[in-house]
Amino acid sequence: MPSGERRTTLADVAAEAGVSVALASIVMRGAPGAGAATRQRVLDVAGRLGYRPDSRARLLRSGRSHLLGVVFDVRHPFHVDLLTGLYAAADTAGYQLTLSAVTPRRDDRTALAGLLQDRCEALVLFGPRTPVAELAGISARLPVVTLMRGVRHRGLDVVRTDDRRGSQLAVDHLVALGHRRIAHVDGGRSHGSAERRQGYRDAMRRHGLEASARVVPGGSGEDDGARAARLLLDEPPTAVTVFNDLCATGLLDVVRRHGLRVPDDLSVVGYDDTAFSRLAHIDLTTVAQDIDTMAAQAITRAVARIEGTPVAHREVLLPPRLVVRGTTATAGSSPGRRAGPPDPPRR
Amino acid sequence: MPSGERRTTLADVAAEAGVSVALASIVMRGAPGAGAATRQRVLDVAGRLGYRPDSRARLLRSGRSHLLGVVFDVRHPFHVDLLTGLYAAADTAGYQLTLSAVTPRRDDRTALAGLLQDRCEALVLFGPRTPVAELAGISARLPVVTLMRGVRHRGLDVVRTDDRRGSQLAVDHLVALGHRRIAHVDGGRSHGSAERRQGYRDAMRRHGLEASARVVPGGSGEDDGARAARLLLDEPPTAVTVFNDLCATGLLDVVRRHGLRVPDDLSVVGYDDTAFSRLAHIDLTTVAQDIDTMAAQAITRAVARIEGTPVAHREVLLPPRLVVRGTTATAGSSPGRRAGPPDPPRR
DNA sequence: TTGAAAGCGCTAACAC
DNA sequence: GTGTTAGCGCTTTCAA
Numbered sequence: 207m208p209s210g211e212r213r214t215t216l217a218d219v220a221a222e223a224g225v226s227v228a229l230a231s232i233v234m235r236g237a238p239g240a241g242a243a244t245r246q247r248v249l250d251v252a253g254r255l256g257y258r259p260d261s262r263a264r265l266l267r268s269g270r271s272h273l274l275g276v277v278f279d280v281r282h283p284f285h286v287d288l289l290t291g292l293y294a295a296a297d298t299a300g301y302q303l304t305l306s307a308v309t310p311r312r313d314d315r316t317a318l319a320g321l322l323q324d325r326c327e328a329l330v331l332f333g334p335r336t337p338v339a340e341l342a343g344i345s346a347r348l349p350v351v352t353l354m355r356g357v358r359h360r361g362l363d364v365v366r367t368d369d370r371r372g373s374q375l376a377v378d379h380l381v382a383l384g385h386r387r388i389a390h391v392d393g394g395r396s397h398g399s400a401e402r403r404q405g406y407r408d409a410m411r412r413h414g415l416e417a418s419a420r421v422v423p424g425g426s427g428e429d430d431g432a433r434a435a436r437l438l439l440d441e442p443p444t445a446v447t448v449f450n451d452l453c454a455t456g457l458l459d460v461v462r463r464h465g466l467r468v469p470d471d472l473s474v475v476g477y478d479d480t481a482f483s484r485l486a487h488i489d490l491t492t493v494a495q496d497i498d499t500m501a502a503q504a505i506t507r508a509v510a511r512i513e514g515t516p517v518a519h520r521e522v523l524l525p526p527r528l529v530v531r532g533t534t535a536t537a538g539s540s541p542g543r544r545a546g547p548p549d550p551p552r553r
Numbered sequence: 554m555p556s557g558e559r560r561t562t563l564a565d566v567a568a569e570a571g572v573s574v575a576l577a578s579i580v581m582r583g584a585p586g587a588g589a590a591t592r593q594r595v596l597d598v599a600g601r602l603g604y605r606p607d608s609r610a611r612l613l614r615s616g617r618s619h620l621l622g623v624v625f626d627v628r629h630p631f632h633v634d635l636l637t638g639l640y641a642a643a644d645t646a647g648y649q650l651t652l653s654a655v656t657p658r659r660d661d662r663t664a665l666a667g668l669l670q671d672r673c674e675a676l677v678l679f680g681p682r683t684p685v686a687e688l689a690g691i692s693a694r695l696p697v698v699t700l701m702r703g704v705r706h707r708g709l710d711v712v713r714t715d716d717r718r719g720s721q722l723a724v725d726h727l728v729a730l731g732h733r734r735i736a737h738v739d740g741g742r743s744h745g746s747a748e749r750r751q752g753y754r755d756a757m758r759r760h761g762l763e764a765s766a767r768v769v770p771g772g773s774g775e776d777d778g779a780r781a782a783r784l785l786l787d788e789p790p791t792a793v794t795v796f797n798d799l800c801a802t803g804l805l806d807v808v809r810r811h812g813l814r815v816p817d818d819l820s821v822v823g824y825d826d827t828a829f830s831r832l833a834h835i836d837l838t839t840v841a842q843d844i845d846t847m848a849a850q851a852i853t854r855a856v857a858r859i860e861g862t863p864v865a866h867r868e869v870l871l872p873p874r875l876v877v878r879g880t881t882a883t884a885g886s887s888p889g890r891r892a893g894p895p896d897p898p899r900r
Numbered sequence: 901t902t903g904a905a906a907g908c909g910c911t912a913a914c915a916c
Numbered sequence: 917g918t919g920t921t922a923g924c925g926c927t928t929t930c931a932a
Contacts (some may be wrong), residue, residue, distance in 0.1 A: 225917045228921095229917080229919070232917095239917070241918085244918085266925065268924080269924070535928075
């Protein structure tokens with residue numbers, strides 16, 4: 207019956223070990239100032255009693271919480287992937303993470319409010335939809351680091367991938383394969399959409415291909431990709447860069463049903479290196495964001511702000527990386543599957 | 554500069570409003586026992602000062618935390634999907650969730666330890682790999698609800714899908730389509746593997762098909778599916794049920810490359826209804842678990858244990874549901890894509 | 901309806 | 917080395 211006895215407190219341990227609470231506290235924290243024998247005895251008793259320090263009481267007293275609040279969206283696989291690196295980085299920096307999720311039924315504001323009550327020392331927000339004014343208001347009380355969203359405000363730190371550069375990498379890759387008629391499927395109102403489109407435009411211009419540039423309305427979903435494919439089909443290009451991977455799979459499906467072979471007739475580049483892109487079945491060439499560095503930078507920033515370390519720039523722009531898989535090939539290439547190795551190692 | 558002033562406390566609000574802290578506390582909690590005018594005044598001051606109650610201090614004093622600890626694994630999309638329903642259910646029950654993630658670099662034990670310090674009133678564990686003995690030990694101190702793992706222990710609550718029944722649904726579906734030579738790709742050491750295999754065996758026997766039953770070693774990854782496909786290829790059945798969706802995609806990829814058409818030459822049923830299975834490109838017939846009910850049941854259980862409400866059974870077994878998509882068709886069917894509606898209504 | 905006082909479990913000064 | 921004292925921000929008796 208769990209509700210029966212009170213749980214073991216530091217006082218219980220101290221009493222059992224025959225020392226004062228303060229001394230027991232010193233031992234439990236691993237702080238200097240306790241005899242070796244005593245230390246061992248207290249530790250033994252604590253273990254035997256199944257003692258677990260109460261982090262709340264501990265933090266309440268010590269003022270600091272060493273807690274970093276994280277808001278992520280369960281719908282975005284990329285967010286979830288980021289958590290791995292974030293935990294590792296926080297651990298290294300000596301901080302704990304407290305997670306609050308955004309779900310289809312739980313918005314940004316709710317997720318944020320929960321963290322604010324938990325007395326986090328800083329907030330790490332994954333692609334927040336919260337208005338900048340609101341974020342700014344919060345950042346007046348505690349440091350806020352924004353990931354994957356280019357908010358421009360002097361109180362907010364931003365860590366994001368250079369999406370413009372990412373699109374350029376995609377176009378450069380296709381041009382190197384001999385493509386000239388390269389289209390771009392837009393992301394609509396999604397974050398990063400404008401940057402990715404601009405990167406495409408820049409690259410086309412740089413290659414002297416502005417004349418054959420073509421931007422088709424798309425979006426972030428599979429449906430959007432399918433719709434874009436139909437628009438493209440009247441006068442198909444030889445290659446296309448797509449806003450993101452999910453949209454790209456929608457496009458792939460439609461063009462294949464219309465008899466186009468990928469990559470023989472059409473090369474396709476996605477964006478984000480979403481988990482499913484790696485499936486042998488999809489095997490999508492895509493632009494990857496450097497997840498681990500993003501995570502590390504976010505934590506570094508947050509900690510620097512908390513501890514008052516000077517930080518040069520408010521915004522960290524990370525270089526993207528092209529992951530070449532099976533949906534891109536040389537322009538006008540003959541049928542046949544590429545012979546290369548499946549995937550470069552990750553992580 | 555966020556580090557400047559101390560944050561507003563209840564004492565500040567009380568002082569500013571000219572009342573005692575105790576009274577201010579009553580107002581902030583919405584507890585009865587304060588005059589309407591006073592109530593309004595305190596609320597106004599709190600709003601003006603941007604006061605946020607400190608949950609830690611509050612919980613420390615009141616003893617109860619109304620906090621439910623959740624351990625999930627970032628690698629499992631299914632876990633992430635569950636969070637949505639879990640937040641909703643917890644909210645309804647008047648509890649907060651505190652999340653702790655398992656990652657490739659952060660194990661079950663670490664995730665659990667973090668929550669234990671946070672003084673959760675109960676734990677909800679998603680497919681925990683922790684040894685039963687350890688879980689049992691924890692459950693002596695606070696209620697533990699396990700999801701998606703059939704631990705048998707009198708102190709642990711279990712909420713899971715009837716995987717045996719799930720495999721049977723898959724086989725029944727295939728038999729109804731006229732298949733008789735149906736194989737099963739095993740999940741190896743993964744959780745649920747034995748149940749799913751047993752369900753397959755039961756169903757084959759029930760249909761008088763034991764003679765043509767065939768279990769091929771597989772696993773939970775795409776590679777495992779590919780390997781299984783090669784084993785199957787020497788004497789291919791007309792249909793196959795696969796341990797999970799990821800394994801199924803690996804199998805699909807290989808059999809297609811060997812010239813087999815799906816579903817014309819081979820029907821394939823996956824398991825889990827993982828997000829990518831819905832992609833038009835993959836369009837996998839699969840067995841779905843009832844995510845929302847699982848979430849609701851988990852919370853209901855946890856809360857019942859906390860509040861001492863009697864609960865009939867330790868284990869809740871939820872019925873699975875078959876989702877028919879494009880990888881299954883009648884045995885020996887001629888080429889052509891199925892014409893039916895995309896997804897049938899539940900059950 | 902309101903306030904004073906005690907104390908949740910712990911840490912941080914300081915004394916011994 | 918070790919114990920004493922005070923108090924983090926809040927809720928909770930209990931008395932006024």
